[in-house]
Amino acid sequence: MTDSAVLSHKKIVVKKRAFLAFKYFMLVILGVFFVFPFVYLFTSSLMTDEQILNTTSIIPKVISFESYKTLFEHSELLVYVKNTLIVCVLNISGVCIMSSLTAFGLCKVKFKGQDVVFTLILATLLLPGTVTGVPLFTIYAKLNMTGTLLPLWVPIWFGGGATNIFLIRQFMRGIPKSYSEAAIIDGATSLKIYASIVMPLVKPIIIYLAVTNFIGLWNDFQTPLMFVGDNPKKYTLSLALYQEFAREGTTYFPNVQMALGVIMAIPCIILFALFQKQLMEGVSAVGIKG
Amino acid sequence: MSSNLRTAWYRRLWKDYGNILYCLPVILGILIFTLIPMIYSLIYAFCDYNFYFADNQFSNFGFQQFKKIFGTDLQKTMHSFYITFRYAIATIAIGMIGSYIVALFLNQKTKGVDAFRVIYYLPCLIPAVAGSLLWKNITDTYGLFNNYLMSLGLEPYAFYTKGETVFPTILMLSVWGWPGSMIMWLAQMKNVPAEMYESAELDGAGYLTKTFKITIPMTTSMIFYQLIMSVINALQVFAGFYPLMNGQNESELDFIVVRIYKAAFVNYQISYAAALSWVLFVVIGLLTIGIFKTSKWVYYGEEA
DSSP: OOHHHHHHHHHHHHHHHHHHHHHHHHHHHHHHHHHHHHHHHHHHHTSOHHHHTTOSOSSOSSOOOHHHHHHHHSTTHHHHHHHHHHHHHHHHHHIIIIIHHHHHHHHTSOOTTHHHHHHHHHHHHHSOHHHHHHHHHHHHHHTTOTTSSHHHHTGGGTTSOHHHHHHHHHHHTTSOHHHHHHHHHTTOOHHHHIIIIIHHHTHHHHHHHHHHHHHHHHHOOHHHHHHTTTOGGGOOHHHHHHHTTTSTTOOOOHHHHHHHHHHHHHHHHHHHHHTHHHHHHHHHHHHSOO | OHHHHHHHHHHHHHHHHGGGGGGHHHHHHHIIIIIHHHHHHHHHHTSEEOSSOSSSOEEOOSSHHHHHHHTTTHHHHHHHHHHHHHHHHHHHHHHHHHHHHHHHHHOSOOTTHHHHHHHHHGGGGSOHHHHHHHHHHHHSTTSHHHHHHHHTTOOOOOGGGSHHHHHHHHHHHHGGGHHHHHHHHHHHHHTSOHHHHHHHHHTTOOHHHHIIIIIHHHTHHHHHHHHHHHHHHHTTOOTTTGGGOOTTTGGGGOOHHHHHHIIIIISOOHHHHHHHHHHHHHHHHHHHHHHHHTGGGOOOOSOO
16 A cells, blocks of 8 residues: 555544544534433422522522422322323223224225225324314213213224224234235134234234323323313323413422423333334334325 | 025125124224214304203304304404414424434434434423423523523513514424424334445435435335324414413414314303314315325335
């Protein structure tokens, strides 16, 4: 190698390193920017009542657990947690069982009018929830279901939700026919094929749906606000955060609100961290041919 | 003989329609939770429905609700549509482009990028209500931002507390929602075959060429999905801003769904709310059809 070649090689290396350093610099800057609200959620929950009302820094002057104490002294907190858990568990089991059965019925077996059913499901996917919200409220009210948790989990058992069905169907279509053909020859019923062949193979997408649905339901505010409204016995955490801790006329300071926010975010963060890989894989199923 | 025929008929019926049982729950669900409510909602919209009187709940059938929406309330209606569309167009345009650029930046094989992705996504795990209260706290008159501004000798900014500054504030803070779409873009970008980039590199393609000729065309199906979903969602914006409403900013946060909610659940004007939701439905429907009609640019991959 000639001297000049070595020199230009060195130049390239230096250039590459500088570029890499710049990249990391940008990554960190963007990271600090994006993570800011999250950090402030956490730090402001550790501020005293006095500091939160006139804070000049994102770091608490003294670390105080005052807000958490106030929060845990609230007599109904465990009731809110229980309500939220009931809604989440009943919904997620509904999603996993019903949407996979429906998707199986849409793409792994045949019946006349299958396309019509699928088109109907797709149509509800695009239908704005607002149109059905108001009449559903009057129907639930007639059935004495408003102010209870029923409207928050019963509907999902009827099919499992259009988005979920759609995503599982996308995933199921990728399973080769040959897998189930052998079982058919052996005389297996379609239900057996569903349980023993298809279900194990669609596990990744089921996990994805369970996690994303959990996060969505755990944080949902609009549905409980509409159908549970102002029955304090049946508040979910999100609804309680607004009705009990934040609404005009309540006496809690923002540090208590943020403390509840932190507590609500923790399960979601744990789930996100645990299932990060499955979540990324599941997301990519969305974009495949519709 | 006839019983044989009957069993044959049953068998045929079972063969043709038996598997519909798998879809029976969803069919019932669509009927109970979508179609029947929609019919109810349509009836409500064309009468004066009284929620409180058990007898004579339906009266005065006619167009009066729509006359009210586009007559006496025209200004309010137009204002709500104006702020909702302004919100939707601005946040979708800025959000899709911005989050796509960040995703492009994160879609590299640099070491440690994965950890950054997780960090960027963390704020998206803050519950919507907690998030809006958090920003309210940060942007309050004596909140973090204004105390910083004042310590720099600048004038405090009204943010959410005054009508005029609400929209710029929403736009500014929407940036923190980008990582939500970012991970969707990233997942799709990962699906682009590496060979495409390799052969483009052999042809001497630079980063921009690769981005515009490979990455963007190969992710159009996700762009399309995100576009449709964000249009539907943005036009129904509610949860993030409802807790922020107060006397001063009410009119600037009076999105269509907020008005529907208030009409139905605060004032019990069920018919008015139903009529307004149908207006919104028609608008969203036309837009969705429009986007689908112009979707020739979407690429769904080789498989038929």
